[in-house]
Amino acid sequence: MGRWQPDARARLQEAALALYGERGYEETTVAEIAERAGLTKRTFFRYFPDKREVLFWGSELLGRQMVAAIEAAPASASALEMIGAALDAAAVRFEEVREFAGLRHRIIASSHELRERELIKAAALAAAMAAALRVRGYGDTAAELAALTVTTVMHVTFEQWVSDPNQTPFQRLARETLAQLRAIAAAD
């Protein structure tokens, strides 16, 4: 097998998802993933540090796109508009991976270790967005609140979106969730 494998990363991800879904995450080895993808273990480790990270590969890109959306918002944007911009960026990314999102979600829910990893990724994402919001002039408290509001709305919306039989766009569901949060906050 040559050193260069077109789409090796995507093949490894698909193979890992399929095996985790069939046999369970704990029971699947890196060797089995590589074999299913028609690649070697060595190639696997060129792309991923371990079998857990296969499931979180997209989260760095997601985070960068959400932070970029905050950075690119107009100078006049309110904190709420920054929140909306970050959620719109997440929506674009989620629609791109909708095909695998449900299976990935079930695999993560099946493992304590994977759920922990997801919490850590969400906290890192919130910290990165809070940093971007501080650069945009928000104080520490407002920046943290807005960033955590994004991850809260994203998390709650994702649960609906991933199991929605009508395949409603993430963006629309996120707006409804944000509206519901606003209604809760606005109550007397």
Next chain:
Amino acid sequence: MGRWQPDARARLQEAALALYGERGYEETTVAEIAERAGLTKRTFFRYFPDKREVLFWGSELLGRQMVAAIEAAPASASALEMIGAALDAAAVRFEEVREFAGLRHRIIASSHELRERELIKAAALAAAMAAALRVRGYGDTAAELAALTVTTVMHVTFEQWVSDPNQTPFQRLARETLAQLRAIAAAD
């Protein structure tokens, strides 16, 4: 040493905090904690499963009190009032442990493993509050949003409270944080 040690748990907690602060969390052993407390390792393990849990012992009680506040809120309470009731319960608990809160906070911030543990505890707390809110008649989305709003406001407020030179009460800071979140959500 006899089997029954009055205040053994509190003595072990104080000894652990002191040693983690002096030497670092990673570098401290259970044997050293027990020795500092004038107790045995065996006694330590009667009270705590490991040296990590010493730092999180109070979180179960905190969670129960926050859930109880939601359960005890009047039938007419809005989601926002439920959020406020849960935060008030947290405030009572935090003021009781203010003496140790700053040191504990610094120790947790110093260790990746402890920060992970804290995220997991916060997620479990949010899930418990969401369950209590569903019992109170809230739909899944509203219950999750309100519960995550509590943990968000609690987290952001805690950062201020623990480093506040004026020792402003947690309850007052939490109300200010919640007001700031409401202002963010209310903006057009």
